[in-house]
Amino acid sequence: MRYCKDCEPAQEIHSIAYLSVVLGWIDQPFFDFMEMIFHSTAEAISRKISIPFFKLMTALRLGYFTDKPDEKDSWRTRCFWEEAERRGIRVREFHLGPIRDAFIAEYLPRLGTGKAGRTIIFDGLPRPGYKESAALKWMDNKGVMKKKFMQEDLPVARGGVAFTQKRALEIFNSIQKPVITKPNLGSRSRHTLIHIDTKEKLIYGFKKAKKLSPLVVVEEELRGLLFRGTLVGGKLVGVVRRDQPEVTGDGVHTVRELLxxxxxxxxxQGPIFHKIIIDPDALVELGREKISMDDIPPKGRVITFSQKTSRGIGGTTTEVTDIVHPDNVEMLERVGKFLDDSLVGVDFIMEDIGKSWREEQHSGIIECNSLPFIDLHHYPLNGRPNNIAGKLWDLVMPESKSTF
Structure with a gap:
């Protein structure tokens, strides 16, 4: 796979990512029709044949199970797996070639507790029951999400979705500057460009995002800090602030010394958080901030080295759940209620999480995630760890609560 700076922190094969979106457009009507006719039957069949299929593939040596996370499993997988072990839940991951993230979880209560055992099958992260929310079909689609949230009076950035460069420029000319461009599908800020205030930058950002998706989101750049809220069972259970690689001036040391x-x-020093890297992109960011590595920033001034917040390039996280304003809790839980899904990650931008979103003109939701990285709460650089995996298992297998 050819390395791509814009894909950090996780590389994508551009052609495959693009093709998967196109194929999704083509086959989605067929699958929607089949689901409408055979939905309940398909779910019942899936529940009955999944485990026998896994066992058959294992017997044929085409697949295999692992009962411990390995180095290729994400930190998200590791934290919910570790929590399961603490509760006496046995988790196994099925592998079929390069395909992973299919899990079997078995709860076997101790003798004499009077509790019944239970087995569930899931992809990525566990959810209660087998019924899927209808929102899972569009939750990760930024353009569709924006329209639906606007109809529900939920705060989002003004903008739209463009297939052509001409349409992107039309949107750009109709909204407040600066703007951002990003793929309509995808996550982790891949191929996203911010601080766009000229036609030339807009075209550059459009072409960058177009490498991963036929449709490109062009929207106003919200002002403030990036937060991730996680909802479990419709309730807001955690919020972290995600910061770019940055240092804060003290009025004495240079940027280089602070770094x-x-x-x-x-x-x-790893494996979760990493050193801040100075590369050509970092120098461009410093240039935008009109400061150099040898300048002494005044006390309190924050100097950033990247537009991204990824931990892999020096970004950090801070647990802030305890200081979230009640209006913001209510707004995020309205998102969960509207989506009607038991597990949702919501990325939003605000200047001050301790104040109501209604007091900020340029705050809003930027995307939702159906498979959120709950490990952001488990391993913050600053603040107390928040056991979101425990809250999720409480919902999925409540009988495991008192086993540890």
């Missing part, structure tokens, strides 16, 4: 000191922190 060297920050990179010496033990937490930044």
């Amino acid at each position: 060297e000191k920050e990179n010496e922190r033990p937490e930044r």
Whole structure:
């Protein structure tokens, strides 16, 4: 796979990502029709044949099970797996070639507890029951999400979705600057460009996003900090602030010296958080901020080195659940209620999470995730860890609560 800076922190094969979107457009009407006719039957069949299929593939040596996370499993997988083990839930992951993230979880209560055992099958993260929310079909589609949320009076950035460069420019000319461009489908800020205030930058950002998706989102750039809220069972159970790779001036040391000191922190030596890297993109970002590595920033000034918040390039997380304003809790839980899904990650931008979103003109939701990275709450750089995996297992297998 050819390395792509814009795909950080997780590489994508551009042609496959693009083709998967196109194929989704083509086959979705057929699958929607089949689901409408055979939905309940398909679910029942799936529940009955999945485990026998896994066992058959294993017997034929085409697939295999693992009962511990390995280095290829994400931190999201590791934290819910570790929590399951603490509760006496046995988790196994099925592998078929390069395909993974199919799990079997078995709860076997201790003798004498009077509790019945239970087995569930899931992809990625567990959800209660077998019924899927209808929103799962469009939750990750940023353009569709924007339209639906606007109809529900939920805060989102003004903008639209463009297939052609001409349409992208039309949207650009109709909304407030600066704007951002990003693929209509996808996550983790891949091929996203921010701070766009000229036609030339817009075209560059459009072409960048177009490599991963036929449709490109063009929308106003919201002002503030990036937060991730996670809802389990419709309730907001955690919020983290996600910061770009940055240092804060003290009025004494240069940017270079502040960076060297920050990179010496033990937490930044891996495997979750990493050192801040100075590369050509970082120097461009410093240029945008009109500061150099040898300048001394005034006390309190924040200097950022990237447009992204990925931990792999030096981004950080801070647990802020306890200071979220009640209006923001209510707004996020309205999102969960509207989506009618038991597990949702919501990315939103605000200047101050302790104030109501209604007081901020340029705050809003930027995307929702049906398979959220709950590990962001488990391993914050700053603040107390928040056991979201435990809250999820409480919902999925409540009988396991008192086993540890």
